[in-house]
Amino acid sequence: MNAVNELKWAAKYPDLGTEPIGVEPCISPEFYEKEREKVFLKTWLKVGRVEEIPNPGDYKVKKLSFAKTSAILIRGKDGVIRGFHNICSHRGNKVIVEDGEETFGKNKAAVVTCRFHGWVYDAKGAIASVPEIEKFHAGFDKEKNGLTPIHTAVWEGFIFVNLDRAEKVEPLDSYLGGIGKHLSGFPYHELTQCFSYKTYLDCNWKVAHDAFAEAYHVATIHAGSFPNVFSSGLSDVQLFGPHRTTAICLSLNAEPTPVAKIANSLATGSLVAQRGASMLPKSVNPSRRDDFSFELSVLFPNLLLHISEGIWFTHQFWPMAHNKTLWEGKYYVRPPKTNSERWALEHAQCLQRNAWLEDTATMEDTQTALESGAKSVMHLQDDEVLIRHGYKTIEQYMDAE
Ligand code: FES
Ligand SMILES: [Fe+2]
Numbered sequence: 001m002n003a004v005n006e007l008k009w010a011a012k013y014p015d016l017g018t019e020p021i022g023v024e025p026c027i028s029p030e031f032y033e034k035e036r037e038k039v040f041l042k043t044w045l046k047v048g049r050v051e052e053i054p055n056p057g058d059y060k061v062k063k064l065s066f067a068k069t070s071a072i073l074i075r076g077k078d079g080v081i082r083g084f085h086n087i088c089s090h091r092g093n094k095v096i097v098e099d100g101e102e103t104f105g106k107n108k109a110a111v112v113t114c115r116f117h118g119w120v121y122d123a124k125g126a127i128a129s130v131p132e133i134e135k136f137h138a139g140f141d142k143e144k145n146g147l148t149p150i151h152t153a154v155w156e157g158f159i160f161v162n163l164d165r166a167e168k169v170e171p172l173d174s175y176l177g178g179i180g181k182h183l184s185g186f187p188y189h190e191l192t193q194c195f196s197y198k199t200y201l202d203c204n205w206k207v208a209h210d211a212f213a214e215a216y217h218v219a220t221i222h223a224g225s226f227p228n229v230f231s232s233g234l235s236d237v238q239l240f241g242p243h244r245t246t247a248i249c250l251s252l253n254a255e256p257t258p259v260a261k262i263a264n265s266l267a268t269g270s271l272v273a274q275r276g277a278s279m280l281p282k283s284v285n286p287s288r289r290d291d292f293s294f295e296l297s298v299l300f301p302n303l304l305l306h307i308s309e310g311i312w313f314t315h316q317f318w319p320m321a322h323n324k325t326l327w328e329g330k331y332y333v334r335p336p337k338t339n340s341e342r343w344a345l346e347h348a349q350c351l352q353r354n355a356w357l358e359d360t361a362t363m364e365d366t367q368t369a370l371e372s373g374a375k376s377v378m379h380l381q382d383d384e385v386l387i388r389h390g391y392k393t394i395e396q397y398m399d400a401e
Contacts, residue, residue, distance in 0.1 A: 056075050
């Protein structure tokens, strides 16, 4: 047995326990249905960035399959971004025709028009016009039949929605609490060059999430793209209510390949180089250790947000069924100014892409194997504490009234 004093996170967070974790939450359709209702339809979910819809009348539609809906996020003439269900009050058509998980559009007058019979809505969701309105019966009140609003709020340029039907929900700032403060002040809005990947995985969203929430797998899964680059342990783990964060550090003895060395000297696009701490909030890597690589934070339930000098990136896991997940990865750096910087960033991206493909390699196998029923639990080690906290948090939400 391991000596207890080696298990530092278990000692720091005794409430999380040390027992194995049941596999039921990853394989049960009934659990999934309840989780949709109690977690995903009750919490704040990141659905975009303000830079995606910079001008009045710009809009984005984000599909939210788990809720069988899509959110229209539209910037009004007053500059405010509001969210609505993408469904027309007339006969229920989708107001905006979607072409995939994310759809973008703009309208100078800041209105959206349903193509079926031409009802027009303004950016506050109110009906702006109904063709042949005189033919509607006396009981139809235009004022009461705008778009159905969705709670929408912005934190550090990230647009969040909360699909709870209640009129009032906990404000986003209070929901994020300590993690919001911890990650505030980073120049997300300046690092706007985005590389993104997405795919549908035949696994539970937690199986995908968990594969990105520890560094224990790096030596094995990432032996190809990041050999001996990161240390497997976590540093500065902090739990903030349902949210959690850790620092991921480098093994400083790793020798980069000659090409990587050149790329690292040209641009700050790669996680594997030391790049200082000029833009990190003070609470991140508080002791300014020089082996710090990036901060890995989980904004409950489904957003991993990472910040690093000159880089930030997200993974988001959208449940689609108990064994199906949409994974979206987005990686942001400062736009390159020269061709050599562009090349260096592309190089960093290729490395990152390879690493992410390595990450996704195990997820569907894990799901199939878990569904065999041959194992009823998973055994987590001390540096898998973020995963343990994730299951504990879900349990709390499932048990809540
Ligand atoms: S369904 Fe939208 S205008 Fe008729
Ligand atoms: Fe990984």
